[in-house]
Amino acid sequence: MKFRLTTSVLAAATTLAPLCSQALEAEANPREGFGLGLALMSEQKPYRNVDNKLEVWPMLTYENRWLRVAGPGVDFKLGKSGSLSYALTASFSREGYKASDSSYLDGMDERKDGVWLGGRVTWIHEIANLSAAWRGDASSHSKGQKLTLGAEHRFSVDKLGITPRVAAIWQDRKYVDYYYGVKASEVRADRAAYAGSSTVNGEVAVRVDYRLSSAQSVFVDAGVTLLGAGITDSPLVSRSTVGALRLGYLYRF
Template sequence: MKYLALCWSLALLSSAVFADGDRGDVRERIEPKGFLYGLGLGINQEIYSGYDYRVIPLPIIGYRGDNFRVLGPFVSYDALEFSDIELTVQIAPRFQGFDESDSFIFENMQERKFSMDAGLGLSYQKKDWKIGLSSMFDVLGRSNGYEAKANISRVFRKGPLFFEPSLSVSYLDSNHVDYYYGVKANETNEFTSQYLGKSALNTTISLSLATPIFLGGFTRIVVDYTWYDSVITNSPLVEDEANMSARFLFSKFF
């Protein structure tokens, strides 16, 4: 189940845009309304020891309306809009986790399960700049965790090519970090020791490239690079301080 996260997340990424000339309405031009379908493919570098790259194909079906959007288990509704500010209600799955079969490092450990998050998002968009804030809670009680995220991006256009560099900072509370990166006293093995996770702050830079010129659909490639807080990288389950992911999406409207 956790392998689906990459492609679901890909489908929800903000559109890549390259501002050149008439600014402010570029996002609208490449985010039409209606039912869509497509295929996602993701390659992700895991930071857990012995947990290497994953390649995940996934068919995608969804809908984008004026205020309501659905893409598989991801749902968002623009509940309030004032000038350039929007308040959004969001529901999203969290396909994090592992079981013993994923790596030697998880031997003797209980499975860490996927969950569902729900919360609010606040965004401000002016011309081709966009600032977003979100607050999401684990509503299934897996980790009982919480994540707050801040993001800033700038969209650009060059002919039929659209680019969006972005920077985001994500705060994860101690419940979340301990569930996915902590080790209980009765879970240790010859490679690990007991570890109690605390709150963490991760940083991600992204670059998105998109174009509508192929096969009458919309093609998007996104590359992310994330630096993890030392609270996470000090876990005996983790061997890398950062990771990179690349994601591909092709979608068309019915």
């Protein structure tokens, strides 16, 4: 397992799927101001022979009436209509890889991380918060698209909060082909050519947070993603599920 300390900014660490859980909770319980903290993360990648990484990330959050900043993600609020709220979204994703990341990827061209722009609609209800979000690759590396449907509900007991969530994420052919495809120029004896197809991933996760004071909180966020056939059929992939674990501390000013 590798350990890396980075100066990049992480989202408020309430998410397994980018911005999903944090965005829904903020819609239901908006709180203006800044937040600073630290998160410890361990995430799996599906690629063959790629080591899991243990990383420490600083966290930055900010919210006002029109804007929400959560590390690599920014929401521009468009307003509400009854129990529905709308937002434009921008986020940065770390989905790429380099040939040096594992011996099996040797000879593969670099796949770059992406910048994603899109929109989200959220329905706040006492039973569950539901969201639908579309994103497109504004960096034009994959030229792909994603559609995420998510649901979550927060149970609270005094200072403790437990938030289970589920999500289904559709990824189009261009996205899957860019990150999991194998071009003719990348073929070798143990790595056949592969043209990706659109797929749907499923995610199940839970977040547990504890309020130390009115300004301070700690959290644990754990989940697993079930990869769709368009990804698992790729010769680059060695597992059908990937897990993630995040622990952190946040101070709100």
